Amino acid sequence: MKKINKYLLYKLVLIPVTVLMVACATTTAQEEVSQGILQGVFTAEQSQSGKDTFTSICRNCHIPRDFRTIFKQSDDTEALLSDYYDLISTTMPQDSPGSLSEEMYLDVMAYLLSLNGFAASSDE
Numbered sequence: 001m002k003k004i005n006k007y008l009l010y011k012l013v014l015i016p017v018t019v020l021m022v023a024c025a026t027t028t029a030q031e032e033v034s035q036g037i038l039q040g041v042f043t044a045e046q047s048q049s050g051k052d053t054f055t056s057i058c059r060n061c062h063i064p065r066d067f068r069t070i071f072k073q074s075d076d077t078e079a080l081l082s083d084y085y086d087l088i089s090t091t092m093p094q095d096s097p098g099s100l101s102e103e104m105y106l107d108v109m110a111y112l113l114s115l116n117g118f119a120a121s122s123d124e
Helices: 006-034 044-056 077-091 102-115
Strands: none
Touching: 044 102, 077 102
8 A cells, every 4th residue: 555645635635624614614604693683583574564664655765775784783783773763763754753653663674674684584
């Protein structure tokens, strides 16, 4: 039996295996972040209802594209959402602030989260 060159073994086996392990670990970590604490906090129905409200009321002044990057997953995202909800529920619509129901404001928030790539849950 031939003696295996350690350098060749390292180059052909260990490096690719190590790269694969790192790639898998990185993908898993990214999936965990993308499925962070805010994943599944709204349903698809809430998002659709929010989209309908946005289209009929908010779209008079706003376009969805303007809201696609307002929420980033971070340690402060929940606080940001709370502050943002407070802001829109007390100042919007501009011609009649606070006139929507709590459910409508929450549904609009669900729609905004969906615009930012957050996933809906099957449970309400």
